[in-house]
Amino acid sequence: MFSVTVRDHMMIAHSFRGEVFGPAQRLHGATFVVDATFRRPDLDADNIVVDIGRAAQELNAVLGQLTYRNLDDDPAFAGINTSTEALARVIADRLVERIEAGALGDGARGLTGIAVTLHESHIAWASYERAL
Amino acid sequence: MFSVTVRDHMMIAHSFRGEVFGPAQRLHGATFVVDATFRRPDLDADNIVVDIGRAAQELNAVLGQLTYRNLDDDPAFAGINTSTEALARVIADRLVERIEAGALGDGARGLTGIAVTLHESHIAWASYERAL
Amino acid sequence: MFSVTVRDHMMIAHSFRGEVFGPAQRLHGATFVVDATFRRPDLDADNIVVDIGRAAQELNAVLGQLTYRNLDDDPAFAGINTSTEALARVIADRLVERIEAGALGDGARGLTGIAVTLHESHIAWASYERAL
Amino acid sequence: MFSVTVRDHMMIAHSFRGEVFGPAQRLHGATFVVDATFRRPDLDADNIVVDIGRAAQELNAVLGQLTYRNLDDDPAFAGINTSTEALARVIADRLVERIEAGALGDGARGLTGIAVTLHESHIAWASYERAL
Amino acid sequence: MFSVTVRDHMMIAHSFRGEVFGPAQRLHGATFVVDATFRRPDLDADNIVVDIGRAAQELNAVLGQLTYRNLDDDPAFAGINTSTEALARVIADRLVERIEAGALGDGARGLTGIAVTLHESHIAWASYERAL
Amino acid sequence: MFSVTVRDHMMIAHSFRGEVFGPAQRLHGATFVVDATFRRPDLDADNIVVDIGRAAQELNAVLGQLTYRNLDDDPAFAGINTSTEALARVIADRLVERIEAGALGDGARGLTGIAVTLHESHIAWASYERAL
Numbered sequence: 113m114f115s116v117t118v119r120d121h122m123m124i125a126h127s128f129r130g131e132v133f134g135p136a137q138r139l140h141g142a143t144f145v146v147d148a149t150f151r152r153p154d155l156d157a158d159n160i161v162v163d164i165g166r167a168a169q170e171l172n173a174v175l176g177q178l179t180y181r182n183l184d185d186d187p188a189f190a191g192i193n194t195s196t197e198a199l200a201r202v203i204a205d206r207l208v209e210r211i212e213a214g215a216l217g218d219g220a221r222g223l224t225g226i227a228v229t230l231h232e233s234h235i236a237w238a239s240y241e242r243a244l
Numbered sequence: 245m246f247s248v249t250v251r252d253h254m255m256i257a258h259s260f261r262g263e264v265f266g267p268a269q270r271l272h273g274a275t276f277v278v279d280a281t282f283r284r285p286d287l288d289a290d291n292i293v294v295d296i297g298r299a300a301q302e303l304n305a306v307l308g309q310l311t312y313r314n315l316d317d318d319p320a321f322a323g324i325n326t327s328t329e330a331l332a333r334v335i336a337d338r339l340v341e342r343i344e345a346g347a348l349g350d351g352a353r354g355l356t357g358i359a360v361t362l363h364e365s366h367i368a369w370a371s372y373e374r375a376l
Numbered sequence: 377m378f379s380v381t382v383r384d385h386m387m388i389a390h391s392f393r394g395e396v397f398g399p400a401q402r403l404h405g406a407t408f409v410v411d412a413t414f415r416r417p418d419l420d421a422d423n424i425v426v427d428i429g430r431a432a433q434e435l436n437a438v439l440g441q442l443t444y445r446n447l448d449d450d451p452a453f454a455g456i457n458t459s460t461e462a463l464a465r466v467i468a469d470r471l472v473e474r475i476e477a478g479a480l481g482d483g484a485r486g487l488t489g490i491a492v493t494l495h496e497s498h499i500a501w502a503s504y505e506r507a508l
Numbered sequence: 509m510f511s512v513t514v515r516d517h518m519m520i521a522h523s524f525r526g527e528v529f530g531p532a533q534r535l536h537g538a539t540f541v542v543d544a545t546f547r548r549p550d551l552d553a554d555n556i557v558v559d560i561g562r563a564a565q566e567l568n569a570v571l572g573q574l575t576y577r578n579l580d581d582d583p584a585f586a587g588i589n590t591s592t593e594a595l596a597r598v599i600a601d602r603l604v605e606r607i608e609a610g611a612l613g614d615g616a617r618g619l620t621g622i623a624v625t626l627h628e629s630h631i632a633w634a635s636y637e638r639a640l
Numbered sequence: 641m642f643s644v645t646v647r648d649h650m651m652i653a654h655s656f657r658g659e660v661f662g663p664a665q666r667l668h669g670a671t672f673v674v675d676a677t678f679r680r681p682d683l684d685a686d687n688i689v690v691d692i693g694r695a696a697q698e699l700n701a702v703l704g705q706l707t708y709r710n711l712d713d714d715p716a717f718a719g720i721n722t723s724t725e726a727l728a729r730v731i732a733d734r735l736v737e738r739i740e741a742g743a744l745g746d747g748a749r750g751l752t753g754i755a756v757t758l759h760e761s762h763i764a765w766a767s768y769e770r771a772l
Numbered sequence: 773m774f775s776v777t778v779r780d781h782m783m784i785a786h787s788f789r790g791e792v793f794g795p796a797q798r799l800h801g802a803t804f805v806v807d808a809t810f811r812r813p814d815l816d817a818d819n820i821v822v823d824i825g826r827a828a829q830e831l832n833a834v835l836g837q838l839t840y841r842n843l844d845d846d847p848a849f850a851g852i853n854t855s856t857e858a859l860a861r862v863i864a865d866r867l868v869e870r871i872e873a874g875a876l877g878d879g880a881r882g883l884t885g886i887a888v889t890l891h892e893s894h895i896a897w898a899s900y901e902r903a904l
Contacts, residue, residue: 113638114593119631121497125389125405125446130290132349134297135444141389141405145498158526159589164632165530180399182389193291197246217528233385234409234894235251236296242245253893257785257801257842262554264613266561267840273785273801277894312795314785325555329510365781366762366805367515368560374509377902378857383895394686396745398693422790423853428896429794457687461642481792498630499647500692506641517761521653521669521710531708537653537669541762576663578653629649630673658818660877662825721819725774763779764824770773 115227116161117149118168122179126194133193139184144199144230146175148207149241151225162223166216174206196230200240204228208244247359248293249281250300254311258326265325271316276331276362278307280339281373283357294355298348306338328362332372336360340376379491380425381413382432386443390458397457403448408463408494410439412471413505415489426487430480438470460494464504468492472508511623512557513545514564518575522590529589535580540595540626542571544603545637547621558619562612570602592626596636600624604640643755644689645677646696650707654722661721667712672727672758674703676735677769679753690751694744702734724758728768732756736772775887776821777809778828782839786854793853799844804859804890806835808867809901811885822883826876834866856890860900864888868904 125141148171150162178186183194192198204226211220227241257273280303282294310318315326324330336358343352359373389405412435414426442450447458456462468490475484491505521537544567546558574582579590588594600622607616623637653669676699678690706714711722720726732754739748755769785801808831810822838846843854852858864886871880887901 116634123404123406125403132295139446140387140444143407143497159594160591161593163528180404182403195292197293198291233407238248255800255802264559270840271842272783272840274783275803275893312800314799327556329557330555365803370512380898396691423858424855425857427792459688461689462687502644519668519670521667535710536651536708538651539671539761576668578667629671660823723820725821726819766776
């Protein structure tokens, strides 16, 4: 199995609802350093997993919808906690939509899996992975 | 599949028995930077994998039993080599005991897997992963 | 010259005023991984720069006044941009106040300089350093 | 499942063929920081996955065949793109050959999997994993 | 004293002349992860050291003249070894030219120093710093 | 001013005397990831600060006297606390002795400063710097 990973980041504000979150129930923020991993069992005709330039560009586009914003104001997240792990799924799912729409090229149709990791600090991170 | 990881560390002395260990047969030591990963297929009612604060607290408690000690003097390790990989299993198993005892809350009963990685230097690390 | 550095972090929301900030004029947030460095020309009687446990504790206390908050609501920052570099100075100055108040012990009175670095992402950070 | 990882690096020149590579079609180069991971379900009689010293030595030997060279001149890569993901496979396969030849000792015959990750920069890396 | 640092990278081929370089006399390559640090004693009217967006843009432009190339073919480096430390100076000097030409804005005229660090691997890096 | 840094590590056991050290008064251990920085105002005839291969070799030799040992048993440290900052000085001074003895070559006689940083964990490190 092969994989390629690209890294980017976003800087957002948000708050959580639920006692489990303690002081994080207050409006605060985070830098999420985001790693998007693309997997496939075999390489394409160019001997690659995916066009890494386009992969980075699409990840940047997905993060561009979220960064420099207060996620509490985003209708997409109404009524749900934008935890690190939940955001990892959002980003993975949005990348999959783009792959399926052809944004990463025809070669990317050979991808079989994706994983997204969000690092919220030097001591905590979360991931979501799914099949394509 | 979702996962959340928390990082902490411990600083221990120990020695190894067996020619394969070369100079590490002498009493020496290590800082282990420890990453504990908690996995589950779906998020809980708070939209999280686990209460990250409690996860960090339990990891710290498990490491507190080991840090600032000479592991050669710990009866739990009598007659066995406390290699990085073996210690990863010890820490993972002790975390599982705590999860099963309810230390991470009822939500944590949805966890299906755990992985522990110990970084012994910038050029070597070891992991152990198991199901819950 | 000797130095000791301890690392901690904070997660805050804020916004900037001024065209130079572009989309960062919107309410957003950041994780700041914070490195506090303590300097002195000679070691103390215990052969250390500073009690590293107390240094970590005081840094954590200073960050505790800021983390999990919207800095736009903090009267201390009314009318000023809480840029990464400006926050580095705030944290350094607050650490110096604590050192001068004796929070790091008598030995810490031998400190001659302090530097604080805030990492806002994997590709940007800012520092402030001053004498004591 | 247990694993042990060792890190080393190589510095090579190469070029790519195919429009997808854009400016990387020109002769350029890369430092690849290489992580080789060895997996097995149980530890050996010494309580380890593999002799970490020999693992590091064999990884270094495999990289020694590639480093400080222009890969475009290496007959082993004639007519193929030496992408990061393709090189990960080359290194993994060469490590497997050595393991099977006994270079990591008899204990290493218990290894069941290997993974190789090549970091080409702070924002991109690729991996290949296979069974033994 | 304040500073702001931005990180980017370049991927180049080159070779060295001189016995001291050993196998690096052969054509090989490197990824240089490049940190550019901008210093000044006081913040500007926006409470910043420099417009970090423009700083990142100018660093990217300077690296764009070098990346994905064989430096042995660049007339600017005819007859000299493009060592990591020498390239750090080249990049710093080119950034200073841009600052002096106004590329970072009028505020950047308050900058008093610059430092450039090139990481050639996880175990080696080099820096050059100068006044403005 | 130019600098070149090389990284290596050592794994030692030790204990501290003095109430300030709390649980670190017990025999424990540490991995120290060690960065040795060599400075000079101008490059030598090869356009470098120092022969990086020899610098790495000498650092490795200095660390070889300490690694895989219990520093409490080393007569060189009798009666003193082998704190991270104190060990940074020991390593720096031993490197200077080697430089002055010619171990880094004649070119290295142009070095004007050295700095040594010991990382004891992901959240703490210490440095010592001196002139040559």
